[in-house]
Amino acid sequence: MQPVPKPGRASSASLPVYDRASLLYGSRRDDVLTLAEIEQYGFDSFADAAYVGIYGMPPREWYRRGIRLLGRTAVECTRDALANRIGLDVASIAACIRSTRMLVIDPFAGSCNTLFWILRHLPNAEGLAFESDPQVFELTRRNLASLGQRIELVHGHYVTLLEQYRILEDRGIVAFVAPPWGVALDEVHGLDFRRTTPPIADVIQHIASQFAKHEILFAIQIYEKVNALSLAQLRKELDWTDVRVYDINEEGRNHGILLGTKRWSPRASNTAAV
Numbered sequence: 261m262q263p264v265p266k267p268g269r270a271s272s273a274s275l276p277v278y279d280r281a282s283l284l285y286g287s288r289r290d291d292v293l294t295l296a297e298i299e300q301y302g303f304d305s306f307a308d309a310a311y312v313g314i315y316g317m318p319p320r321e322w323y324r325r326g327i328r329l330l331g332r333t334a335v336e337c338t339r340d341a342l343a344n345r346i347g348l349d350v351a352s353i354a355a356c357i358r359s360t361r362m363l364v365i366d367p368f369a370g371s372c373n374t375l376f377w378i379l380r381h382l383p384n385a386e387g388l389a390f391e392s393d394p395q396v397f398e399l400t401r402r403n404l405a406s407l408g409q410r411i412e413l414v415h416g417h418y419v420t421l422l423e424q425y426r427i428l429e430d431r432g433i434v435a436f437v438a439p440p441w442g443v444a445l446d447e448v449h450g451l452d453f454r455r456t457t458p459p460i461a462d463v464i465q466h467i468a469s470q471f472a473k474h475e476i477l478f479a480i481q482i483y484e485k486v487n488a489l490s491l492a493q494l495r496k497e498l499d500w501t502d503v504r505v506y507d508i509n510e511e512g513r514n515h516g517i518l519l520g521t522k523r524w525s526p527r528a529s530n531t532a533a534v
C-alpha cells in the first residue's frame with residue numbers, strides 16, 4: 261500500500277487558506293468540497309488532513325465511497341472523534357430512562373454524524389432528524405442512503421416538523437441539540453447559548469412542550485469556554501445537568517456536551533435501583 265502524502269501549504273500552494281470563517285462565510289459555503297479541500301481544511305485549521313472523519317471513516321475513505329459535504333457542513337459537522345464520545349456518554353445516561361423504547365431526535369441534522377454515533381451506542385433506538393437547508397438535506401439524505409443508515413431525515417424547519425409528530429408516551433426521548441453557532445462563538449468570551457440560531461433555551465422549551473409527558477434527555481453541544489450566565493440560565497430549564505468536555509487535543513478549543521434531563525433524573529433512577 262502506498263503511503264498517503266499529507267497535504268500541506270507547500271504541496272497545494274494553489275489553494276487558499278481553508279478555515280472556519282472562509283468555509284462558513286466564504287464562496288465555498290454552499291459548494292460541494294473536493295477531497296483536497298476537505299483535507300486542506302483539516303490541515304490548515306487543525307494540522308491534521310484527516311480531521312474531518314465522519315461516519316467512522318477518514319476523509320479519503322468516505323470520499324471514495326461517494327460521501328460528499330458542503331463547505332459549511334465540513335465546519336459544522338461533529339467529527340467522529342467527538343461524536344463517538346458524545347454517543348457513549350448519551351447512551352450511558354439514556355440507559356437510566358425507564359422506557360426501553362427510545363427515539364433519538366436531532367432537530368439540526370447537518371451531516372447527521374452525531375445521530376449516527378448515538379445510534380451506534382443505542383442500537384435499539386430509532387433516529388429522527390430535521391434539516392432546513394435544501395442542499396444540506398439532499399446531500400445528507402444521499403450520504404445516509406449510501407451507508408445504508410436507517411435514519412428518518414425530514415426536510416424543513418424543526419418547529420414546524422416537531423408539531424407533526426405524536427410519540428407514544430411510553431417512549432423515552434433523547435434530543436441532540438447543536439444549532440448553528442454563528443456569532444454565538446467568541447474565542448475570547450466563549451460560547452453564548454443565548455446567541456445560537458435559534459437560542460438553545462428556545463429549542464429546549466419547544467421540545468419539552470411538544471413532548472409534554474415524556475422523559476427527555478437533552479445533549480447540547482458546547483465549547484470548552486462558555487458564557488457562564490448563559491449556562492446558568494440554561495441549567496434552570498432542566499431538572500438535572502452535567503457538563504462533559506472532551507480533551508481531544510484541540511488546545512483550548514475542545515468541545516463537549518451539556519447533558520440535561522426533563523421530568524426525570526439519573527440520580528433518582530440510580531437511587532431506585534439500589
Ligand SMILES: C[S@@+](CC[C@H](N)C(=O)[O-])C[C@H]1O[C@@H](n2cnc3c(N)ncnc32)[C@H](O)[C@@H]1O
Pocket residue numbers: 336337338339366367368369370371372373374375390391392393396416417418419438439440441457458
Ligand atoms: C451545526 S449543524 C448540525 C451538526 C450535526 N448535528 C452533526 O451531527 O454534525 C446545524 C444544522 O442545522 C440546520 N438548521 C438550522 N436551523 C434549522 C432549523 N430551524 N430547522 C432545521 N434545521 C436547521 C443547518 O442548516 C445546519 O445544517
